Every structure is written in C-alpha cells, then in structure tokens.
Amino acid sequence: MNKTAFPADRIFDGTRFHEYTALLVEGDTVVAIVPQTEIPADYAQHSDGTAMIVPGxxxxxxxxxxxxxxxxxxxxxxxxxxxxxxxxxxxxxxxxxxxxxxxxxxxxxxxxxxxxxxxxxxxxxxxxxxxxxxxxxxxxxxxxxxxxxxxxxxxxxxxxxxxxxxxxxxxxxxxxxxxxxxxxxxxxxxxxxxxxxxxxxxxxxxxxxxxxxxxxxxxxxxxxxxxxxxxxxxxxxxxxxxxxxxxxxxxxxxxxxxxxxxxxxxxxxxxxxxxxxxxxxxxxxxxxxxxxxxxxxxxxxxxxxxxxxxxxxxxxxxxxxxxxxxxxxxxxxxxxxxxxxxxxxxGASSKGQLKPGFDADFVALDKGLSLRATFIAGQCAHSNDNKGAPR
Incomplete structure (x- = not known):
C-alpha cells in the first residue's frame, strides 16, 4: 500500500491549523499529521511548496x-x-x-x-x-x-x-x-x-x-x-x-x-x-x-x-x-x-476532516486560497500546476 507524505506550511485538520507539518496518507486513508522533521523514512514525499492543505x-x-x-x-x-x-x-x-x-x-x-x-x-x-x-x-x-x-x-x-x-x-x-x-x-x-x-x-x-x-x-x-x-x-x-x-x-x-x-x-x-x-x-x-x-x-x-x-x-x-x-x-x-x-x-462520518482514519480527501491551496490540486481517496483528481496525475 502506498505511503505518501504531503508537506505544507499550514494544514487544517477540520478543527485547527497545524504549522509546518505533513499529512501522512496510507492508501486512501489519513494516518496522521506530523512535524515535517518527523516524516517516517518509508513515506514518499509529495513536496511542491504547498502553502495550505485543507479537507476536501x-x-x-x-x-x-x-x-x-x-x-x-x-x-x-x-x-x-x-x-x-x-x-x-x-x-x-x-x-x-x-x-x-x-x-x-x-x-x-x-x-x-x-x-x-x-x-x-x-x-x-x-x-x-x-x-x-x-x-x-x-x-x-x-x-x-x-x-x-x-x-x-x-x-x-x-x-x-x-x-x-x-x-x-x-x-x-x-x-x-x-x-x-x-x-x-x-x-x-x-x-x-x-x-x-x-x-x-x-x-x-x-x-x-x-x-x-x-x-x-x-x-x-x-x-x-x-x-x-x-x-x-x-x-x-x-x-x-x-x-x-x-x-x-x-x-x-x-x-x-x-x-x-x-x-x-x-x-x-x-x-x-x-x-x-x-x-x-x-x-x-x-x-x-x-x-x-x-x-x-x-x-x-x-x-x-x-x-x-x-x-x-x-x-x-x-x-x-x-x-x-x-x-x-x-x-x-x-x-x-x-x-x-x-x-x-x-452523516458522512469519514469525510470533512483530516484526522486518523478519515478519507484522504483534501485540497492543496496557495497563499491566496487559489486551488493548486485536489486529491480524492489519496489520488490526484485534478492539478492546476501539472503535478500529479489526474485520473
């Protein structure tokens, strides 16, 4: 199963913001949000200078x-x-x-x-x-x-x-x-x-x-x-x-x-x-x-x-x-x-937040809140900067 880390300056988990952290995704599921210095070695990094990641x-x-x-x-x-x-x-x-x-x-x-x-x-x-x-x-x-x-x-x-x-x-x-x-x-x-x-x-x-x-x-x-x-x-x-x-x-x-x-x-x-x-x-x-x-x-x-x-x-x-x-x-x-x-x-209990066990549905934004990429179930569904492979 694919393990990917998505670093960002800010990540909103549905309750609060985390600064300079990474969203850890395993397959189609959120695993954790961790400091960027603590990304596990077995995770591939999707590093593209994203300013903000928020729930889809x-x-x-x-x-x-x-x-x-x-x-x-x-x-x-x-x-x-x-x-x-x-x-x-x-x-x-x-x-x-x-x-x-x-x-x-x-x-x-x-x-x-x-x-x-x-x-x-x-x-x-x-x-x-x-x-x-x-x-x-x-x-x-x-x-x-x-x-x-x-x-x-x-x-x-x-x-x-x-x-x-x-x-x-x-x-x-x-x-x-x-x-x-x-x-x-x-x-x-x-x-x-x-x-x-x-x-x-x-x-x-x-x-x-x-x-x-x-x-x-x-x-x-x-x-x-x-x-x-x-x-x-x-x-x-x-x-x-x-x-x-x-x-x-x-x-x-x-x-x-x-x-x-x-x-x-x-x-x-x-x-x-x-x-x-x-x-x-x-x-x-x-x-x-x-x-x-x-x-x-x-x-x-x-x-x-x-x-x-x-x-x-x-x-x-x-x-x-x-x-x-x-x-x-x-x-x-x-x-x-x-x-x-x-x-x-x-009643979509696995959506709307980026917490352990939730669906890996999220959006990457720039500082002006313009969309860079959309991920559904951990896969890139759309990208405005040609990073990732839209399915």
Whole structure:
C-alpha cells in the first residue's frame, strides 16, 4: 500500500491549523499529521511548496457541471462528468441533485446513482432529490407541471432505493408530504430537508420532530420570518439539531441576512455552504436549457429570461474566498462550512476532516486560497500546476 507524505506550511485538520507539518496518507486513508522533521523514512514525499492543505469540500446540492445536468443526463457518465468538473474547484464529495421532474427521470437518476456508487465514481457521495413534492407558490425555477403530492407508490420506490447509491437526501414541502411519510423516509435511511415551502413555523417544528433534519438553501424559496410568524427561516434557525444549506454567492441572500443567520444559528446543527451549481460550472457556456427553458449566464448569476434565479454560477473554492471577504467569520469556520458541517449533516462520518482514519480527501491551496490540486481517496483528481496525475 502506498505511503505518501504531503508537506505544507499550514494544514487544517477540520478543527485547527497545524504549522509546518505533513499529512501522512496510507492508501486512501489519513494516518496522521506530523512535524515535517518527523516524516517516517518509508513515506514518499509529495513536496511542491504547498502553502495550505485543507479537507476536501463537500457539496450537498449540485445540479450539474462540465456541461452536464443530471436532469438531462441521468446516467453514470453524467454523474462522472459532474463530479470531475467540481473536482477542479476542490469538491471531493458531492450529491448530484435532481430537480423536479417526471417519475421516469427520477427512476433513471436512481438507477444511475446505483451504478455510479457501484463503480466508485471519484467524488460521488449520493443523490439529492429536490422535488417533485414541493409547493407550487414557492417553486422558484422548478416546473410547476411536475410538482405533485407524494403517493404511496412514490414512497415505495424511494424506500426500495435508499442506500443503493450512497447517501440519500430529499427536499420536500409539508404541503405535499405528510408527517407519516417523513417518518417512513427517515426510518428507511433518507435524510429529509424542508424547502420550496410556504409552511408556517409550527408546521416546520412538527416535521423536524418527525425526523426532517435540514432546510434547503436558507432564505430562498421558503416562508420568511415575520413579526408574529417565524416561517421556515425562523424555525430552522431555532431548531438546534437542524442543519441548513446556504448559497453564499452574493445574489441569493443579502449579506446582512447571512450575518443574522450565522449569529442566530446554534449547534449541533449548523449552516453549511452549497453551490446549487448548474451545467455551466467548469465551462465557458453562456446559455443552457433548464426544464425546457432558455437560461442565461450573466455577470456571476444564472437566471431565466424573467429574472428568476436558476441555481448559482459559483464553485466551492470561490464561495470560500467570497465568504472570507464578506462575512465576519474566521478562516477555520469558513472551511468547516465547506467541508465538516455538510459531512456531519449528511452523516458522512469519514469525510470533512483530516484526522486518523478519515478519507484522504483534501485540497492543496496557495497563499491566496487559489486551488493548486485536489486529491480524492489519496489520488490526484485534478492539478492546476501539472503535478500529479489526474485520473
């Protein structure tokens, strides 16, 4: 089994920084972080002057990348293309996300996820079904014609598929899914997130008590906090155990709202970053088709012709840099929001940290936090300086 030491000026293990140390990797697993003067003699050294090594980024909401969109290419090859595109930006584990569509597309995506998991596609963590059991008034870019209540047949399909494709996440609206169905999903291995809903806070609290553990893209496509009605925003911020994703791209949420949320949210459930990326990520395309509609990429945002936001035009390493520039957070906390917290939210217990026994998923950065290389399971998945062999 290969033993490799990766020296760096600073290494963040998911909790704290270590100065002038080396990450020891054996095969696909982290062994230790040691002073550079104590690297074992039987370890090959990957010495390239790296300024910083951090845990690989974990993204629980990725619709597409590299020109592929899961709804349009619900295949193993489509998933592989998306994972490869996001590895270029430091994401080492992601959940390919299927937005609201017909049952036949859902079934093809479930089958593709199973095939991708069996093939151990690098970077594939599981599937996120964002719909179709949402609320029409809060549909956002989702196609209203496909939105519908969850039937017994839907529940049977989901329970039969759970666990066959890695981690399982579904975004639902209480308007179209019952508390009993949520209990069944959670018991069957699904993580349930509330989103695209106009539910009131009391309803949200009931669904969290039933086992829902997240809210999808905080502030967006959900009931807002008002003076006598906290909405889903207030409910998730005050439910200690619930996590929530946040698209910190400068367009989806005002900075002041992000600051309020970060101050309000207490653990163990935390706020974590999601990109909500679409097919243009990793390409130079300026237009694409989403749900049969022309979608435009302009000045850092993706939108339909009427201005409706259609996902986000940002990658995870860019979101990390933007958050450090605009939010009152330490470097440690920003990095946790991009790796440790989403790992904890989805129960990926071997990811998000660089500690003994964890997966050797990590990112090499320069002093300006630009990406130099991405490693998945100890292997170079992407390099910006032609060091290592991308697979």
């Amino acid at each position: 980024f974990v993204d629980l909401q990725v619709n597409g990348g590299g020109g592929a969109l899961l709804n349009e290419t619900p295949t193993k090859d489509g998933i592989e293309t998306i994972c490869r595109a996001h590895a270029r930006f430091g994401t080492t584990a992601l959940m390919t996300t299927l937005i609201t569509d017909g049952p036949e597309v859902r079934d093809r995506a479930l089958a593709a996820g199973k095939e991708a998991a069996a093939a151990r596609v690098p970077g594939f963590l599981g599937l996120h079904l964002e719909g179709p059991h949402l609320s029409v008034p809060r549909k956002g870019v989702h196609v209203a014609d496909f939105i519908r209540p969850m039937e017994d047949s839907d529940l049977s399909v989901l329970l039969a598929a759970a666990g066959s494709f890695g981690k399982s996440l579904i975004t639902i609206a209480p308007e179209n899914v019952t508390v009993e169905q949520v209990r069944a999903l959670v018991a069957g291995g699904w993580h349930v997130s509330l989103g695209h809903t106009d539910c009131d806070a009391e309803t949200a609290f009931r669904y969290f008590e039933a086992g829902a553990s997240m809210a999808t893209h905080l502030f967006n496509a959900m009931s807002q906090m008002r003076n006598r009605e906290p909405g889903l925003v207030g409910a998730v911020l005050t439910t200690d155990t619930a996590y929530c994703g946040m698209i910190a791209d400068g367009y989806h949420i005002a900075n002041a709202n992000m600051r309020v949320a970060l101050r309000a949210k207490q653990g163990p459930g935390r706020i974590f970053f999601v990109t909500d990326a679409m097919s243009p990520t990793g390409t130079d395309v300026t237009e694409f088709i989403l749900g049969g509609r022309q979608t435009f990429r302009r000045e850092g945002r993706l939108a339909l012709a009427d201005g409706t936001l259609a996902g986000a035009d940002i990658d995870m390493v860019s979101m990390v840099r933007k958050a450090l520039d605009t939010l009152p957070l330490s470097q440690e906390e920003v990095l946790k929001m991009a790796s440790r917290y989403p790992s904890e939210a989805i």
